[in-house]
Amino acid sequence: MxxxxxxxxxxxxxxxxxxxxxxxxxxxxxxxxxxxxxxxxxxxxxxxxxxxxxxxxxxxxxxxxxxxxxxxxxxxxxxxxxxxxxxxxxxxxxxxxxxxxxxxxxxxxxxxxxxxxxxxxxxxxxxxxxxxxxxxxxxxxxxxxxxxxxxxxxxxxxxxxxxxxxxxxxxxxxxxxxxxxxxxxxxxxxxxxxxxxxxxxxxxxxxxxxxxxxxxxxxxxxxDPVAEDPALLALGEPLGGRTVAVAEDAAFAFIYRDNLSLLRRLGADLVHFSPLKDPLPACDALYLPGGYPELHREALVANRPLMAQIRAFADAGKPVVAECGGMLYLLEQLADKEGQCTEMTGVLPGRAQMQPRLQGIGMLSAEIGGHSLRGHCFHYSSSDIGLEPIAIATQAGRMRASEPVYRQGSVVASYVHWYFPSAPALVADWFGGRCR
CATH class of the missing domain: 3.40.50.300 (P-loop containing nucleotide triphosphate hydrolases)
Known part of the structure; x- marks a missing residue:
């Protein structure tokens, strides 16, 4: 090289x-x-x-x-x-x-x-x-x-x-x-x-x-050039032949380009859609990244056919990975700072409410299925979710922020915006329907 x-x-x-x-x-x-x-x-x-x-x-x-x-x-x-x-x-x-x-x-x-x-x-x-x-x-x-x-x-x-x-x-x-x-x-x-x-x-x-x-x-x-990670090379394309639907619009826009590159590198075909106005595309897995669902609650609720499709998708055991705002969208309710509630998709049991002050910030990592997955959180909402976490993402150093990681069936959700290349084998399992 x-x-x-x-x-x-x-x-x-x-x-x-x-x-x-x-x-x-x-x-x-x-x-x-x-x-x-x-x-x-x-x-x-x-x-x-x-x-x-x-x-x-x-x-x-x-x-x-x-x-x-x-x-x-x-x-x-x-x-x-x-x-x-x-x-x-x-x-x-x-x-x-x-x-x-x-x-x-x-x-x-x-x-x-x-x-x-x-x-x-x-x-x-x-x-x-x-x-x-x-x-x-x-x-x-x-x-x-x-x-x-x-x-x-x-x-x-x-x-x-x-x-x-x-x-x-x-x-x-x-x-x-x-x-x-x-x-x-x-x-x-x-x-x-x-x-x-x-x-x-x-x-x-x-x-x-x-x-x-x-x-x-x-x-x-x-x-100086750097060779591709040998562990990633050894994985091959475990998502070959699978289509991942990626939510991307004004409500869901917080996406690391490296995450999308990794999914393609693992063999997945990506199709982008807008939860504000589109139906769920034909797909084998769904990626709901973070963003501003709290600013677009009325438009999201108006797209009720999509909400029903996502509930059916999750009920059928299809993989869903949701981060921060994507997780809020999957809850039963999302409230503004004054407590006014909006019904969300209801895939996950619980509700969230926007707060006037920052509720979580920091670089975190979680040990899941023998893999160490890294990411970042930054959110103004608090949540009450009726699930036992499968892991706790924690922060090194003095600030010691922490965020639960939830799984219900094939749905994985957290406030953390994950950096997928930090644990490509785990990500392949999540989107391949092999949750650990």
Whole structure:
């Protein structure tokens, strides 16, 4: 296997809410509009930001998370992208050095230079001090350049630029402009598919960033290829000849692209459908990922024929895998924060209610049938489910979050958004109707 090189930047910041997603999307669209092939990744288990990057770049966006995916899987993604792209962009998570597997850790592990987005409102030369601090806080991380956000105008931008040492590139600025702020809600940004005129917004953000600077790029990074996991190779295609129906629409959109890739790698044919409006396609197994069923209760209930089909499907012993919002959809009732209930499909005994505060967050793993399956939870609902868990997904470290994993017949459900490639044999059993 040959090595490939490609310019790459990990876009980071001093803290969350600094404008990383806007800058990454603007950069991806800027270079795409100039004929470059751009591949974008998102650090961490985020589902929403990658869709903006897919629209901006015109190519699939995947997660890069050392804790959930492991180093080998991250290396495979980067090496593959280097064979296809002229530029790799990686959006970081939280602040540059925050978390057990931080953005800085990822940059150091793969030798990718960083680009810091620094909010500069009400700031002048201190901008340079923050950039120097990010550059020198730890060894093994290279700060290639910075983008200034929330800038008052060209004069302010010049002050910021001249506060930097010569070793740090000034890679442009974005103004204080409410139109550049992406709207958000309780689980993060509003989904890309819900934003009108997104294409025009991306072109506008790209133009504003590009007008401010010559847009320098770093030298190419060499990415070594990584062979496919031998355990996955040994599995073959146990789902060959089986069709998996995947719910995907505004209510169910939290899907790791790697999960779908794994199902195809295991031999499954995938058919996508919308629980908001479609019947259940002809299929052998059903995948209900997370999303926002609480925002679409009326439309989901209006599709009563689908609810009946799903109940019949589960009663017939057909495999169903439900994650977070998908699990809420299978319950008997889902209530809003005020307690107003909506009848759901009734496949699983119990109810859930939306809460004003976060109820669960963290990277978790569960031991099921001799396999260790990893994933992430992030939810604002609480639930009362009348089943004994088959396992408890737990979090390492001090925070010790935990989530039950339920099984009723061939239905497996949990608040956890699973990363399927962490336990491909178990996933093959679930979708193949061989629950353990």
């Amino acid at each position: 040959s090595r490939h090189s490609c310019p790459a930047l990990l876009v980071t910041a001093p803290s969350s809410d600094s404008g990383k997603t806007t800058v990454v999307a603007a950069l991806a669209r800027y270079w795409r509009n100039r004929g470059k092939r751009v591949r974008v990744f998102k650090t961490g288990p985020d589902f929403i930001d990658p869709i903006f990057h897919e629209v901006a770049s015109g190519a699939p966006a995947h997660q890069l998370d050392l804790g959930m995916m492991g180093e080998a899987a991250c290396r495979r993604h980067l090496a593959q992208a280097a064979t296809e792209a002229d530029l790799i962009l990686i959006e970081g998570v939280m602040g540059m050095f925050d978390g057990h597997y931080s953005s800085a850790d990822l940059a150091a592990r793969f030798g990718v230079p960083t680009l810091a987005v620094i909010p500069a409102a009400k700031m002048a030369q201190t901008f340079g001090a923050i950039a120097c601090g990010l550059a020198h806080y730890r060894e093994g991380v290279t700060l290639f350049g910075v983008v200034a956000n929330q800038v008052g105008g060209p004069g302010h931008a010049e002050l910021l630029k001249h506060s930097l040492p010569e070793t740090i590139e000034f890679c442009g600025w974005l103004p204080r402009d409410d139109s550049l702020a992406l709207p958000d809600r309780h689980l993060g940004l509003v989904q890309a598919t819900e934003i009108p005129d997104l294409e025009a917004w991306l072109d506008g953000a790209a133009a504003k960033l590009g007008e401010s600077c010559a847009m320098p790029l770093p030298a190419p990074v060499v990415f």
